[in-house]
Amino acid sequence: MFKKILTNFKIYIIIIFAFLTLNVVCKQAWAINWVYFATDNIYGNQFFYDTDSIKYLTQNIIEVNYKELYSEAGKNAYISILKSHNISVYGYDLLLYTIVYLKVDLKNNLIMILSFTDYNKNGDILYFDSIENPTWDYVQEGTIGRLLIEAIKSNQKNNF
Incomplete structure (x- = not known):
């Protein structure tokens, strides 16, 4: 009898530990701080980067997530691009944003795209792609990419 109670108690402790661990992990995963940095002047899509996702690999090289929040016109343009490449657009009528890991x-x-994920209005993933052999691309002046770099640099100066 005592052995059965002890076994049940161990199982209970393991379950509680699992829920506590899950709770901590979930809080970290959702602890995001999106900072607005640009709106494109063609479609009106808004761009944000997550300061909590910034990971310094060296003094000058980081990894970061940025979000593109689509306007209706931007969503329609993105869907047209997918269709032109014969990519399924099932569910894309509910497209809300894309998160790009750079x-x-x-x-x-320089920017290297590592992965991107499209999300719908319910927060469900529509598409995910991890780039197999990512390459560095130079970021021209006046582009969204350059505005991202400038925003991150500016935020660095303000935090030091």
């Missing part, structure tokens, strides 16, 4: 060279104005 590596950024702040000193040399």
